[in-house]
Amino acid sequence: MRLLLLGGTEFVGRAVAEAAVARSWEVTVFHRGRHEAPRGVRTLLGDRTALDGLAALDEDPGEWDVVVDTWSAAPRAVRDAARLLRGRAGRYVYVSSCSVYAWPRPAGFTEETPLVEGACADADVTDYARDKRGGELAAVDAFGADRSLLVRAGLILGPYENVGRLPWWLNRMARGGPVLAPGPRELPLQYVDARDLAQWILGAAEQGLSGPYNLISPQGHATTGELLEACVRVTGGPAELRWTAPEVILDAGIEPWTQLPVWVPPGSDLHDALHAADVSRAVATGLRCRPVAETVAGTWRWLTDLDGIAPQRPDRTAKGLDPEVEAKVLGTAGGA
Numbered sequence: 001m002r003l004l005l006l007g008g009t010e011f012v013g014r015a016v017a018e019a020a021v022a023r024s025w026e027v028t029v030f031h032r033g034r035h036e037a038p039r040g041v042r043t044l045l046g047d048r049t050a051l052d053g054l055a056a057l058d059e060d061p062g063e064w065d066v067v068v069d070t071w072s073a074a075p076r077a078v079r080d081a082a083r084l085l086r087g088r089a090g091r092y093v094y095v096s097s098c099s100v101y102a103w104p105r106p107a108g109f110t111e112e113t114p115l116v117e118g119a120c121a122d123a124d125v126t127d128y129a130r131d132k133r134g135g136e137l138a139a140v141d142a143f144g145a146d147r148s149l150l151v152r153a154g155l156i157l158g159p160y161e162n163v164g165r166l167p168w169w170l171n172r173m174a175r176g177g178p179v180l181a182p183g184p185r186e187l188p189l190q191y192v193d194a195r196d197l198a199q200w201i202l203g204a205a206e207q208g209l210s211g212p213y214n215l216i217s218p219q220g221h222a223t224t225g226e227l228l229e230a231c232v233r234v235t236g237g238p239a240e241l242r243w244t245a246p247e248v249i250l251d252a253g254i255e256p257w258t259q260l261p262v263w264v265p266p267g268s269d270l271h272d273a274l275h276a277a278d279v280s281r282a283v284a285t286g287l288r289c290r291p292v293a294e295t296v297a298g299t300w301r302w303l304t305d306l307d308g309i310a311p312q313r314p315d316r317t318a319k320g321l322d323p324e325v326e327a328k329v330l331g332t333a334g335g336a
Helices: 011-022 055-059 075-085 128-143 166-175 194-207 224-235 246-251 269-275 280-284 292-305 323-333
Strands: 002-006 026-031 042-045 064-069 089-097 148-153 177-182 211-215 239-244
Touching: 002 011, 011 026, 011 194, 042 055, 055 075, 064 075, 064 194, 075 089, 075 128, 089 128, 089 194, 128 148, 148 194, 166 177, 166 224, 166 239, 166 292, 177 224, 177 246, 177 323, 194 211, 211 280, 224 239, 224 292, 239 246, 239 323
Parallel strands: 002 026, 002 064, 026 042, 064 089, 089 148, 148 211, 177 239
Antiparallel strands: none
16 A cells, blocks of 8 residues: 655654554555654655645645645645645545534434534634534645545544643653642543554445544543553552542632543533543454553553653643642541
């Protein structure tokens, strides 16, 4: 297979590139040159946001079986690339997001759930949900419904993470001491390891799949307890998990998802939207999710190679809880 990857040097794109190289695919990576490309790929340089930023791609004589695009800003960048490539590639895979579904997303939402309104393939930057939906529209407009694949990912974890969720928890456990662990311990989580996401994308391309797919682990693939306890084990730090009731955390003004990454309180719209998707279509077409301990261990190996300092996307908010806030809550809550 011949793969053109738009991006390919960070997180999901890098996982796709490495997985394709491991399958002996011919991989071309089009990127801005800000990060080193993975080994074994051919590189084209260009900035999709600049005037004539696709020139290197336009001038290259290559043709590809599949294009994978991870863009998450102005939809018009997807529009321009997809229009340029529609006569030179067999299939366009756009890595979208479950954020494209209209809010609030009900528990068990499927690919048929209503979508956000107001998205446009020709738009400049609006908001994340409409930008991703606009990217979907751009891909389908250029390649048609039968040659476009919309990968609606949920929470993504694993090596190369540049959002700050799992790296924060790992560094917090490595620091040791009493840790504010958001309860309940048995709260089910849904996420996908970037490497498993990459393998599904490549398998889907080989199968010639099209249309939208929710791409996260099955509901309850892991629990909050299993995730955080794996972080304690792999770091070897003297961390002591202090399980704390959700109402205590919320009463302290702590923001779910951002200050305590991954966690959202049970019974909330947020939990239904982030940890309760129906992923039966993806599972039926080959999605396989590794155990949470493997995701945690792989991320920790990568993170320690970087001396614990993970990359951070400039367009994403900082994650994590201030130590003083954590100590105050632990001192007053006493655990639960």
